Amino acid sequence: MSVGEDNVSSVKRQLTQLFEISLRETVPGEPDVVPLVDSCSEKSGVKHGDYQCNNAMVLWAKIKGKQTGFRGPPAVGQRVSLGATIRLLPRNLEPTSSNPEKETASPLAEAIMKNLPPSEIIESCSVAGPGFVNVVLSKNWIAQSLHRMLIDGIDTWAPRLPLKRAVVDFSSPNIAKEMHVGHLRSTIIGDTLARMLEFSHVEVLRRNHVGDWGTQFGMLIEFLFEKFPNPEEVNEAAIGDLQAFYKASKLRFDSDSEFKLRAQQAVVRLQGGEIRYRNAWKQICEISRTEFHRVYERLGVQLEEKGESFYNPYIPSVLEQLGNKGLIEESEGARVIFVDGVKIPLIVVKSDGGYNYASTDLTALWYRLNEEKAEWIIYVTDVGQQQHFDMVFKAAKRAGWLLADDSLYPKATHVGFGLVLGEDGKRFRTRNTEVVRLVDLLDEAKSRSKTAVLERDAAKDWPEEEVDKTSEAVGYGAVKYADLKNNRLSNYTFNFDQMLNDKGNTAVYLLYAHARICSIIRKSGKDIEQVKKNGKIVLDHDGERALGLHLVQFSEVVEQACTNLLPSTLCEYLYDLSDIFTKKFYSNCQVIGSPEETSRLLLCEATATVMRKCFYLLGIEPVYKI
Ligand code: ARG
Numbered sequence: 001m002s003v004g005e006d007n008v009s010s011v012k013r014q015l016t017q018l019f020e021i022s023l024r025e026t027v028p029g030e031p032d033v034v035p036l037v038d039s040c041s042e043k044s045g046v047k048h049g050d051y052q053c054n055n056a057m058v059l060w061a062k063i064k065g066k067q068t069g070f071r072g073p074p075a076v077g078q079r080v081s082l083g084a085t086i087r088l089l090p091r092n093l094e095p096t097s098s099n100p101e102k103e104t105a106s107p108l109a110e111a112i113m114k115n116l117p118p119s120e121i122i123e124s125c126s127v128a129g130p131g132f133v134n135v136v137l138s139k140n141w142i143a144q145s146l147h148r149m150l151i152d153g154i155d156t157w158a159p160r161l162p163l164k165r166a167v168v169d170f171s172s173p174n175i176a177k178e179m180h181v182g183h184l185r186s187t188i189i190g191d192t193l194a195r196m197l198e199f200s201h202v203e204v205l206r207r208n209h210v211g212d213w214g215t216q217f218g219m220l221i222e223f224l225f226e227k228f229p230n231p232e233e234v235n236e237a238a239i240g241d242l243q244a245f246y247k248a249s250k251l252r253f254d255s256d257s258e259f260k261l262r263a264q265q266a267v268v269r270l271q272g273g274e275i276r277y278r279n280a281w282k283q284i285c286e287i288s289r290t291e292f293h294r295v296y297e298r299l300g301v302q303l304e305e306k307g308e309s310f311y312n313p314y315i316p317s318v319l320e321q322l323g324n325k326g327l328i329e330e331s332e333g334a335r336v337i338f339v340d341g342v343k344i345p346l347i348v349v350k351s352d353g354g355y356n357y358a359s360t361d362l363t364a365l366w367y368r369l370n371e372e373k374a375e376w377i378i379y380v381t382d383v384g385q386q387q388h389f390d391m392v393f394k395a396a397k398r399a400g401w402l403l404a405d406d407s408l409y410p411k412a413t414h415v416g417f418g419l420v421l422g423e424d425g426k427r428f429r430t431r432n433t434e435v436v437r438l439v440d441l442l443d444e445a446k447s448r449s450k451t452a453v454l455e456r457d458a459a460k461d462w463p464e465e466e467v468d469k470t471s472e473a474v475g476y477g478a479v480k481y482a483d484l485k486n487n488r489l490s491n492y493t494f495n496f497d498q499m500l501n502d503k504g505n506t507a508v509y510l511l512y513a514h515a516r517i518c519s520i521i522r523k524s525g526k527d528i529e530q531v532k533k534n535g536k537i538v539l540d541h542d543g544e545r546a547l548g549l550h551l552v553q554f555s556e557v558v559e560q561a562c563t564n565l566l567p568s569t570l571c572e573y574l575y576d577l578s579d580i581f582t583k584k585f586y587s588n589c590q591v592i593g594s595p596e597e598t599s600r601l602l603l604c605e606a607t608a609t610v611m612r613k614c615f616y617l618l619g620i621e622p623v624y625k626i
Contacts, residue, residue: 009157010556012037014121015135019053022115027070033059039553048126049134050549056112056131060105072111105131142548143537146606150532154613158199159559163375163409165203167368168194170380171303174211175288176220176246178435181420181428182382188480189417189488190380191301192567195617200562205372212285212307218267221280222259223249234283242287295438299476300619311363315355318363319348327398339394346391361392365412369401375409383416415565418491428494442476448496449475458626473621474508480619481507485571505575507620513578515626517608521601524592528605535598543584547603550580554610574614581607
């Protein structure tokens with residue numbers, strides 16, 4: 001698929017287009033050069049510009065030996081046809097210089113710079129170092145972009161990705177087994193990825209690939225029949241804790257060979273579609289589902305369940321297709337697919353003739369590509385499943401379902417994440433129970449944040465409902481942000497005290513920062529909608545300019561976070577935004593009562609708007625008062 005509509009809201013994209021034109025003009029002999037444009041980091045210290053084009057160095061190394069040279073710009077006032085080559089450079093800097101020590105790509109960079117078409121985005125350009133072209137953006141243009149966004153809405157800043165539809169397979173707990181912190185991570189990360197893609201104009205099928213099919217159901221169903229001979233009696237209250245039910249049935253399964261036999265037959269009867277077995281299976285699934293939903297509801301996460309069982313009827317024909325392509329071999333009684341670079345094969349039919357996790361995943365992938373017509377299929381699980389997905393994707397490539405080149409659509413990506421650790425550095429567990437129940441965890445997050453909210457003077461006369469809402473926003477937001485801010489591949493340590501700290505890189509700090517900005521606007525007594533209509537943004541102070549620049553970079557950051565499937569990129573942007581607002585802008589630029597009040601209120605509003613969109617994309621509810 002070709003690259004879609006251009007994302008005109010992204011500064012980086014617009015500059016890339018300008019450099020593309022310049023490069024075509026400067027080095028017509030190198031039509032494949034892709035412009036390398038990036039924003040200059042504040043953190044790197046010396047900053048010659050806001051953006052930088054880094055093509056000259058590599059290009060110079062490539063062309064310097066060639067006779068072709070490059071084209072300088074037309075001299076001022078002189079009309080030159082596009083094909084003309086003009087040498088403006090002193091002889092000793094020409095591309096054929098024989099002293100490599102002294103060579104730099106600066107002359108080429110100068111030419112690239114001078115060939116840039118005129119643009120309202122750019123204030124000035126310069127060449128630095130061995131050949132970087134630095135760009136300083138026009139502050140008027142930044143101001144206008146901000147103002148336009150305030151009037152037309154932040155959705156006009158949504159990036160455009162080159163695809164229409166994606167599947168995000170996330171959360172995906174297993175029926176009757178515990179939904180553990182690993183599933184919580186998958187739920188949080190998957191929801192954010194889905195939100196970012198949806199914002200970027202991609203239709204997202206949010207799939208809950210629950211483990212609702214497998215041999216464990218024989219055991220569960222037989223145990224259910226034993227405990228409740230009358231199916232009418234089966235309900236959540238009677239069964240109680242499904243995990244305890246699972247454990248008890250497993251105990252029975254392991255200790256009684258007669259029961260075990262019945263359980264194995266029950267699987268066959270269930271899979272054969274016998275009604276009594278199907279109904280018992282449905283009852284068990286329903287109870288689990290209710291429990292999962294409690295967690296999703298609290299976290300504000302939408303998911304559509306298409307569990308393993310959904311794909312079951314499609315497995316035989318998909319395997320037949322793979323068999324016809326010669327992919328399936330016999331190995332030790334099982335049917336398997338070998339893939340490059342992995343010694344063990346992917347088992348697609350077990351030696352007892354049954355299907356497994358891999359047969360289901362291959363079929364689900366086929367279904368998503370062919371029936372659902374998804375172009376990007378994203379799987380969010382712990383890194384432990386990396387090899388499984390690697391093998392499934394490689395098998396799909398052998399089958400010709402996916403392209404060998406992962407930069408092209410349709411494609412499949414495994415989004416792995418690390419473990420959740422307790423403070424002892426081991427897997428996260430509670431003191432008394434083995435696994436942490438997610439509902440308890442969220443309860444604790446809420447009650448701890450409630451205590452903190454109530455300690456604030458301002459909250460003293462809030463109605464109970466408001467205290468509750470704020471505590472939930474802050475508590476659940478803290479849990480989500482603590483997870484999302486890390487590079488997902490690393491393990492992260494779950495620590496309530498840290499995540500609920502109102503200083504440092506936490507959701508609490510960010511939510512309060514947002515609320516403070518809202519209160520500045522409220523305190524001004526101005527109707528911000530009127531200010532938007534009649535006011536004008538001016539970025540004369542360095543602090544104002546730095547804030548404005550960071551704000552207009554929102555679109556490209558979301559695009560980058562989507563492309564790399566890294567929510568931490570967005571967290572970092574949000575934290576920097578809050579930091580720049582406070583340290584560069586607010587501490588140096590008086591807002592209320594200053595001559596620049598109108599413009600500065602608009603900057604406050606733009607900051608709050610972008611922060612709220614970041615919160616939304618991270619699945620965090622904003623707070624307006626503290
Ligand atoms: N149920 C699996 C687990 O708990 C996760 C499923 C992930 N999705 C998939 N298509 N395999 O580990």
